[in-house]
Amino acid sequence: MPELSDEDQKLVVLARGALARAESPSAAAVRDADGRTYAGAPVAAETLNLSGLQVALASALSSGAQAFEAAVLVNGAADDPGLATLAEFGSEAYAVHTDLSGTPTGRQDAHR
Numbered sequence: 001m002p003e004l005s006d007e008d009q010k011l012v013v014l015a016r017g018a019l020a021r022a023e024s025p026s027a028a029a030v031r032d033a034d035g036r037t038y039a040g041a042p043v044a045a046e047t048l049n050l051s052g053l054q055v056a057l058a059s060a061l062s063s064g065a066q067a068f069e070a071a072v073l074v075n076g077a078a079d080d081p082g083l084a085t086l087a088e089f090g091s092e093a094y095a096v097h098t099d100l101s102g103t104p105t106g107r108q109d110a111h112r
Contacts, residue, residue: 012096019075026073026076028040029071040057040058051081074099095108
């Protein structure tokens with residue numbers, strides 16, 4: 001796995017911060033086409049279940065994001081349902097997967 005760019009490393013830091021604040025086993029962060037970043041941790045309630053990536057994407061979209069460049073999933077699943085939304089709003093977007101420490105474990109194109 002190649003080294004992360006500074007911008008992707010920033011997403012790792014944001015996602016790990018969300019993970020720590022929520023005391024969650026996973027979290028995610030996204031970068032929109034304008035360079036703005038958003039982070040989220042999973043939400044699990046009786047009436048609402050969202051992955052950390054879905055939370056980060058929803059925060060971005062509700063803030064006016066029109067497209068996405070990248071996402072980082074810390075300890076997230078390769079089949080995260082948020083990847084479909086990432087692809088919908090970013091044909092060239094990619095997702096980097098990391099372990100809990102933020103070490104990259106893989107990368108996938110969102111449109112795959």
